[in-house]
Amino acid sequence: MLTIGNGAVPLYMQIKELLTAKISRKEWSPGSIIPSELQLAQELGVSQGTVRKAITGLVENNVLTRKQGRGTFVSNHDPDRTLFHFFHITDNRGHKVIPDSRVLRCRRKQASRMEASTLQLAAKTNVIRIERVRKFLATPTMLETITLPESRFSSLGKGGNYDLPNTLYELYEKQYGITIHSADEKLRAVSATKQDATLLNLEVGTPLLEIERVALTLDKTPVELRISRCSTKNHYYQNTCF
Amino acid sequence: MLTIGNGAVPLYMQIKELLTAKISRKEWSPGSIIPSELQLAQELGVSQGTVRKAITGLVENNVLTRKQGRGTFVSNHDPDRTLFHFFHITDNRGHKVIPDSRVLRCRRKQASRMEASTLQLAAKTNVIRIERVRKFLATPTMLETITLPESRFSSLGKGGNYDLPNTLYELYEKQYGITIHSADEKLRAVSATKQDATLLNLEVGTPLLEIERVALTLDKTPVELRISRCSTKNHYYQNTCF
């Protein structure tokens, strides 16, 4: 039964919040099935249509996935989702491929002021800082610096285990129970530093596309800061606006 | 009455196509009201719920706009829509403002190979090429080259009338009956040429963010190619991914 009941907020909205909360709290975890629409309707004392409307909203937000004849599931972070929603680099013919990646360094440090503020951490909190190069067809193209709060990812990269998968978001979900749900990206053009130039095999001063991404969980907590510097000689950042 | 009737395609989808077609054909033009849900339901011989579902889809695609108590309207190209859906440059604090713009040149030329192919024109078709500088708070920040097929915009900029509004999409709609519905953008980092440097008051070689945008109508016909070169010293390109 819904206790909130009357007034301004429509039932289906309340149910949407309720379902979202269950997922945030991990009562229902990624990949698992949720109760059927009819079952939820009975539990909540509303009609199936109302539950349906709530679920439809969450499906549009990529929180839930419907499978006809089977049921409704909490969305999963398979590589496809990463590719489709969070990866915007394509080659010059418009084809998306996830590059492979090699970790250069993975260190524990105190958060910089910028890291602390974007990840909403207290000053000097410990963070994990991963640096890696990403290659398309053996050509090094992107340099990434990934910052994570140590508290949430404490085991990551410990003991020299730098053998990270290149779809990190899958790892976050499976290993640390953290599902990335959305991301904010800021793009700028910058000049290749000496280090960029060496690692990407370019001239110093070559223009690079810098992508500063803050990745958020369902409840909008920032959990990853990722700064990518990308050569756009043979690739570009693709965005479609409606 | 719907003649397509039975089979695989759901009714609400057919209705969605039907409404889309009416708008594409300009039977209903931007800003005007469409018949009420009940009225459409009766005309089409379906229930209100089915019409409603079709309309909901189009509202989500920004094709229609609902106003409670008033009716459903074909979406309009007010400056807000441009700002919200098609303009991604913000200042370093994340604030969006549309810059003012000054036209440098507006000329009729034969389409380059690249222009012809992206605008789907026959080789050597005539195009209008507008070049302009855009300023934020008196600081020149973006250089734009806009290419339009002459056939659709024949009167544009004729007689030295370069006094174009800075929200061009509103002009396209009102003056030429062309509504921009979506856009594809490709972003790269490039070096400022001598000309860029002069116009933007920068050093030659400064990295610039190049945005190559193809703007499409509702029926996905490309009607504008716009190449912007943007200084990202005090601004960035903002994108949110879900």
Added chain:
DNA sequence: AAGTGGTCTAGACCACGTA
């Protein structure tokens, strides 16, 4: 065969805007 989501209907009541 049973259970799930997907479509569609018919009708009630509410909130809002206009006249």
Added chain:
DNA sequence: ACGTGGTCTAGACCACTTG
């Protein structure tokens, strides 16, 4: 007061998946 969209219900039938 009336017409509009917004919410909600109850129930029918279909399409798909699983046992």
